[in-house]
Amino acid sequence: MASQIRIICSIATKQLLADLVSKYRQSHDQEIIVEAVGGVDAAKRVREGEAFDAVVLAANVIDQLTEAGRILAGSRTDLVQSGVYVAVRAGAPRVDISSEAAVRQAVLDAASVGYSTGPSGVYLTKLFERWGIADQIKDRAIQSKPGIPVGTLIAKGEVALGFQQRSELLNIPGIEILGPLPPELQILTTFSAGITTASEQPDAVRALLDFMTSPDTAEIKRQNGMEPI
Secondary structure (H helix, E strand, O other), rough: EEEEEEEEEEEHHHHHHHHOOOOOOOOOOEEEEEEOOHHHHHHHHHHHHOOOEEEEHHHHHHHHHOOOOOOOOOOOOOEOOOOOOOOEEOOOOOOOOOHHHHHHHHHHHOEEEOOOHHHHHHHHHHHHHHHHOOHHHHHHEEEEOOOOOOHHHHHOOOOOOEEEEEEHHHHOOOOOOOOOOOOOOOOOOEEEEEEEOOOOOOHHHHHHHHHHOOHHHHHHHHHHHOEEE
16 A cells, blocks of 8 residues: 555645545545644644645645745645635524625624634735724634634634634534625635645655546535535
8 A cells, every 4th residue: 555645734625635535545545644724833834844745725825835845846736716604603693794885784793703814814804904994893803713613613602703714614513604705705715735845655646636636526525615626
């Protein structure tokens, strides 16, 4: 059997990679270990030289790690696109998120607003600034710690209105996903894989990534709240 393949990824793609790896192993005698942590922590560990064979993070982070010499140039493989969704605690009144004005008002009205340290959180922070409400809501804006889904804070009642990638809100009991941000606000994050310069089996990793981008994986990606590329 080939040597173990080690992958590090963000929480956003944890279940997706688990499902893709499970399907791959149905036809390949390959041991694959996936470690999911906060995206910021994952990038830091790769940047500091920890030994992994592949990394799955937002595309721009893969590019940064490539420039830093930690990812093989030309190995970036785009896997999925993911949009930002809005959620509240189960049983809470539904709020209108049908337009930019409605979302802005919902944020102003919410007792607390939650977002992540990942791509969606970066976007929301800039959006609040663009709307001119960052100072107004700063005392009730809650950024979840790396690796902690916003949905878990919603379920505990610590956050009244939460924003995050749909994949990170799915299957969390105690919350209700209201839907995606309206088209005029929606931002799609591309999650990509890269082969590390530290990997001693780049060909085996490339075979795995080729499978992950094959048509056979499209339904798995959709079931995980993401769109195939």
